[in-house]
Amino acid sequence: MCCGAMKVYQSVLLLFCCQFLHTLALDCAMMSGNLKQIDAGSGSVVGVNNLNEVFILEDNIFTKINMSLNHFSVGPAGQLGVDSANNIFKFQSGSFIQFPGEDCINKMTCHAHFF
Numbered sequence: 001m002c003c004g005a006m007k008v009y010q011s012v013l014l015l016f017c018c019q020f021l022h023t024l025a026l027d028c029a030m031m032s033g034n035l036k037q038i039d040a041g042s043g044s045v046v047g048v049n050n051l052n053e054v055f056i057l058e059d060n061i062f063t064k065i066n067m068s069l070n071h072f073s074v075g076p077a078g079q080l081g082v083d084s085a086n087n088i089f090k091f092q093s094g095s096f097i098q099f100p101g102e103d104c105i106n107k108m109t110c111h112a113h114f115f
Helices: 003-024 101-107
Strands: 037-041 044-048 053-058 061-068 071-075 078-082 088-092 095-099
Touching: 044 071, 044 078
Parallel strands: 037 071
Antiparallel strands: 037 044, 044 053, 053 061, 071 078, 078 088, 088 095
16 A cells, blocks of 8 residues: 555544544543542442442442442452451442451462352
């Protein structure tokens, strides 16, 4: 392909991107409230505010979960959080279950029980 044809190709591609790809943008909206930490993954959005209250986004509304955590994260292993005493918790079936962190770290035995 010569230089002139390449420039035409690039121009057409740029025009296509400007005209059509904007429709793939997310439709974002402001939500009231403040979170010090937010995480999204595996189809879930979670967060923690300055009072260490935990929230999960359900139907575009952040729902408060009765738990105090410093950090709350989501991923392939599920929804996991850590409290101020460094205890690990997993959110399962609508409630938090304490995760045997020391056993997992020292013996690597938690995989079959919690994942």
